[in-house]
Amino acid sequence: MLLATGALGVLPTLAPAQSWRLRFDASAQRVAFRGITPDSVSESQVITGPTGGPVSPDGFAVTCSGDGFCRYFRAGALRRGVPASAGTDLTLWGLGIAGLRLRVHARTVTDLTGDRVWPGTSPSFRLVEGYAEYAREGLTAKLGRLLEQSRLGSAGAGGLDGIHATYRWTAPGLELGGYAGWGLARGTVLPVTSPAVNPLAEFQPGRRQVVAGALAGVHRRSLDLEAEYRREVDTFTDYFVSERFAVSLQARPVHALRVGAGADYDLAQGLWGSADATIAYSGQGVWATLGARHYRPFFDLWTVWGVFSPVPHNGISGSIAANPLSNVQLQARAEWFRYEDTETSTPTVTVEDRGWRWGVDAAITLNPRWRIEAGGHRELVPGAASGGVNGRVTWSPDEALKVSVQGGSLERPLELRFQDAGVNWAGGAVDYRIAERWSAGLSVDRYWESRDRPDPAAFDWNQWRVSARVSLTLGSAADQWVLPPGKPRSPTP
């Protein structure tokens, strides 16, 4: 919040030659969740329950491990949090050097209850991105806090504090580039040394890894091909944290048909990582995709998890969407997959090794003001299953206001824990564009959630969930805003 306020104060003093764009937003929500609390009783206190299993004197099903104690889980306390955040996204250009641009995207986040029970609320200040970019002719160079968005970027280290440069030859459509710097932890803007990424107090590297990579791409009218090599090295031990190679392809062989495919190879472990291929058809009111996916988890080498040999699963998926009428939109999707052989011998325990999921959605726009959406899904996968329905009715009296009510029901049994979770919810939301660059939103939902099992460990955690946000965009240039409506005919004075 202070950052945003400060930025708002400083901006008017910027040199008049500069152009800038600032988006400020603030959000807060009230959430609650409830877990479990481990407990134990002496093995001598355990009695036989009504179904023949061991239970505690107060009826909890227990598991005895032979050390004189039997353990079970009571319902945990209802934990409430009010995470709140304020963010600024500032871009400056027109700095006297053609092609130079500065960008800062920072965020402050906290939990107003002070308990920080909600994930992602510590540390309070986060620099999401902050870099200087110079783009001239075919060259683009960035220096600062960067987030990579590539096949290895979003799925791999994801970001770095360093430099990224690419050069593109337009005529042949060839692009070469590279990057180097100190890496960030996967899926976050924090370094791997941050306490926030190690809540369980496990082993953690003492230094940030050095990351370097090379990129090559071919971009033609009907073909995009990119290859990336990336290595990360622990600067304390000089050993690899990861070394991977990836290739991505997008082809448009004929109009309305698009093929996307990619794969990555883990050079450090000598294994193919994840790979996928999708054929997408975009016709007149009909969209369809058919895809195949090979998914293998990836772990950095500073953890031991990689040597536990996680196996990949292979699946096929498809989706179709259609507008049978101009105001009706239907879509359906499905996926089936199966894990590769785990080469484990566990005669006492067997778990599912394949799964499937499907979902359907429908949307009807009754008129420009009213829209009804409904959907359902079902998935049965190793470890868990879920199925449910949901619906929403939206009323938009004008372009500035949108009011919606929604609700649904969900069942979620688990395979590895004796518990059936279910939740019903209903609520409403209002989105209002106060002015062209001001918008605000508020939503209130009521959740009725239960964790059912035939002993006292069953519990409910009903809650109200409230969420609010406001967003303001400021800037010096008109080219970033929603444009006034054009006039196809000459106006009459």
Place this chain on the structure above:
Amino acid sequence: MNARIGPAALVLSAVTLAAAGGAGLRQGPPPPFDHPQHAKLFVSCATCHAGATEAGGTMMPRAESCVSCHDGRVEGRVQWGPRLGPRASNIRFDHRRHDEIRRARRDTSETCADCHAERSAPWMRVRGPSAPQCLSCHTPGRTEHLAAPDTACASCHLPLSRATAVPKERVAKFPAPATHAATGFMQTGGHGAQSEPTAPGSRVAQSCATCHARDFCAACHVNAPEMATIQALESDARSLTLSHELKAPATHAAKDFESRHGAQAGRTGASCATCHTQESCATCHRAAAPRSALALSPAGPGRGIGARTIRKPPSSHAPGWEARHAPFAAASMKNCVSCHTRDSCLSCHRPDAARRGSYHPASYLTRHPADAYSRASSCSDCHNVGEFCQSCHAQAGLSARRTLLGAGGYHDGKRQFFVGHGQAARQALESCVSCHVERDCLTCHSVIRGRGFSPHGPGFDSERMLRKNPQLCIACHGTAIPRR
């Protein structure tokens, strides 16, 4: 309409109309002089219109001269007066100049009736001159008014901007030449080429200036300030009454126009500059303007609004696209950044803890185990396992904070799960590590600190692992790392 209000409104409307009509009768122009009615009184045009041929004479008689007859006794009084101000016409004609030329030619055959009356019409049955009569002298051999050559227009017509007395209603009814309906007139080489000046010293075709002014051109041509022919025209808002519907070129209707328009625009965007400003491009290209877009003019005073572009997703962005965009985005992020800013990506890929999720549906907190166990999508693309999964699970009591024995009994859906967890662990190890830490597993799987149960399975390459990071080996085997 409300039954009570309806009659009253009708009466009020009728009164208003009547009042307006009465006012119009009182304030309208006097009726024109009825020449045939006075045919027996006048024998010469010059009696009233001496100024047509004589220097110092007036073109119109004085109103007092009517009173000599229309005094209320001999004839009834009339409301008539000579026209005041400029003539409401764009005709450029000087009677005395024409008379001088006639005299110079010693031409005695021409009379007023040659232009102001039909052949063999009775005396004083006058009318205005017709264009063919003018053209018969000024463009011999071509008497089609609107087909006259460019240079001929200015012979008889004032530019619109100087014909200030012509009301906009008449401007709106100016006839369009046949050329304007010709195929290609609106395209390159059409009206633009025809607007080039043909007369010496002129900067724009006189035929254009006759009916049009700069405002009309600028309504479509957003690059009007840079076009010399348009700038050569004067400004006149009446020209906007000549309406023209701006239609997109045929190229814009092509199915693949969306993907090809960048190449068609080229580096300079010259072909786009007529109708589009930078704002047209910025409607979609919000993250980074293409070079051709930057070559266009920004919107501003003196420019028309031009063509309107509507931001809409490309045809590939089918419903549910957000769940399937990954392979396409990975191969061609540059296509994405044509329209999307970094915010678009980061709103999901680096979620805000305080914002209600938009990617995941409502109730996803309850639903997420089914997706997470099998990684319906790659969770770690957006969430850090430690910061997000482990911290939340720890708050909910779903973490093995001590040892596996201390947390025993959680997986009570399967009897003896502890001794038979291998398959589940290798299938969903990412889910395991959202609650378990390495020491939980090394209790049994470590050689030096546990019971030495090997965790290595399919695909494990010990030699490669040893080369890449021997620390992993040392963690369980100590320095006595077994070699294959």
